[in-house]
Amino acid sequence: MRFRKLATLALTGAVIAPLLAACGSSGDSKNEIKIAYQRSTDNNSRIMDNFLAGVKKQFEKANPGKKVNLIPIQATENDYYTKLDLMMKSPRTAPDLAYEDTFLINSDIKAGFLRPLDANVKSWDQWSQFQDTAKASVTGLDGKVYGVPDGTDTRGIWYDKRVFAKAGLPTNWEPKSWNDLLAAARQIKKKAPGVIPMSIYTGKASGEASSMQGFEMLLYGTNDQLYNDQQKKWVVGSKGFQDSMNFLKTVYSTGLGPKPSQALDANISTNINTDWFPNQKIGFSIDGSWTANNWISTGPKPWKDWTKNIGWTAMPTQNGQAPGKTSMSGGWSWAITKNAKNPTLAWKFITAMQTEKNAVSYDNASQNIAVRKDVAADAKYQNSSPTVKFFTDLVADTHYRPAYAEYPKVSTVIQEQMEAVTTGSSSPAKASADYDKAVADIVGNNTTKDSGPAK
């Protein structure tokens, strides 16, 4: 009987041991780098995958014996950040290289996930090619560089020339102020019934698109901002904030935008770009530089004539004050994690990715806005799409989000208050007051009444 007991125990051990061992296996780590990146949830879109596979091939050929292990994470943006942070949290699962949205970079630095790259970039002959705004977007609060940016995006207004012609509006439209936007929307409403005059993202369902393409495109065109860089404090009680909320109220309470139920539908962005625009159901929409990706031959809604029918223009400042237009930018970067097993090899891979040739081919394929001066001046890049020059020029007047650990929470509060104003359950004044209170809760007493100088 004792023998049987022992045998069973041994068997148990035999079952469990490999299970536990499997959890900890990491393979040959000395000659291998692991690279984590986001794979699009759209199975037709494999831009980053193809790009990385190409560089991997070059790299493994140039460095015999070294292996590049690509780890695609197929997820939406928010879920990708979550998964990546979970991976970086544990030394066992941390990749060597991580593809990071620059707005989370300070948050991840504070969490101790990333390692500074100052020594690397100092001795790198390509670093001088990067624009200063892009360098700033990967620089932490401690002044150190934590990533190499590979592109950015800007935002503007897309409008349907057919609808504009029908409404008697100019088809080479250049709005100069918020009032111009509202006036155009009113005219569309009057002259082109059945068409949704305009769209500006709002509410929680659209997530960060509401905060960035929606609210911040308004706010950063006023004299106020979310954050005061000099005082290192969050701005509350600003006139610009309330004015922006007022603009939303005007749009949604007077029928100049989609119905609130449409605006708060999580799929509104798909509806606008693959249904409303191609079918002349909308006048204009404030959206990102990548919007035309929907209509190119490899996009979800190929549309041969889109360049004939769709125009693009800059978002004006509130009253046309200097510099006359405004934009918001995000962007991604390659960062080496704190728990990287092979930081040296990882850096080598970054430099292999960021040759001018590779950077041009990636920016072209992804319709990214270049952050390298040589790429921006490259004819191949400039001719890659009819919109690329326009949106690259917006970089001069663009703004970056306050990339601090608290931003994701502040952003959620903005979305909530936008939603309250959109549905009419709150007034712009109350929404502003509620925002002030929520922000104070999030950042402690780190708030100020003074807005920093615009830009």
Added chain:
Amino acid sequence: MTASATAERTPAAPETSGAARGTMRGRTIVRGLPLLPAVVLLLIFLAGPIIYCIYYAFTDMQLTGATTTNFVGLANFRKAFGDDQFYNAILQTLIFTVLSAIVGQNLLGLAIALLFRLATKVLRSIVGALVIAAWVVPEIVAGYLMYAFFRDEGSLNEILKFLHLPQQNWLYTLPILAVSLANVWRGTAFSMLVYSAALAEVPAELTEAAAMDGAGVWQRFWHVTLPTIRRSVATNLMLITLQTLSVFGLIFAMTKGGPSNKSTTLPIYTYQTALQNYEIGYGTAMALVLLVIGALFSLVYLRALRPEAD
């Protein structure tokens, strides 16, 4: 219940010698040994995360933005119970559970199971297949199907338009009702199967005898059928309540908890807090509250499961 039953039986059990008892105990252990891997795996993968979750709930752990994790005692719970959105989430969870599980799935499942006994075999197969098809569809797929059905320009409104009935904007005006109906659609099969099995066990003599005594359909159902299947009712209620409390994919796909948090149940709010606002500690504290709500429901049902005192 087991304790009292054993206590009654023990005096009647034959005397066993100490040595024999020892052997028996040894044999029980050996017989139990093959279960050991299962128990160990359960401890690692089930109890482990729960214990971790309980620990996190008392810390200020964040997914990013902080290097250290500190023990903060009851701070997360104090924060939760001072948070209007948390109360809203509990309220929405209760509405969702009562509407979709306790009333919807349960009653509809029972009704279908009862009607099945009267229906022809062909009809039974067709309806059964339809109901079960809804059940085997993965939750997230069901979510998108129901989104397409309830949305503004969705199938439901097309049907209403065709019938010249007023159209409704379900996902916007009454999102919690829409997701509840979706969950009824998805989950009724389970209750139907449980009740079909239970009704098959009701002795025919009992109902016949009651009919002989002049009891009508309702009286027979109320006084004969229902008391006989009482335990199945309680088991079913417990299972579907626990399933429904944790529904996430369905609601997330249909409404993401909106608009204006009108369909934000506790699992959705926990997700938003822990994984979108990166407050793991606070999020797990909420998950723990959900666990307690589930336990409370279970207690009520377990009481109902106890044998009657007669």
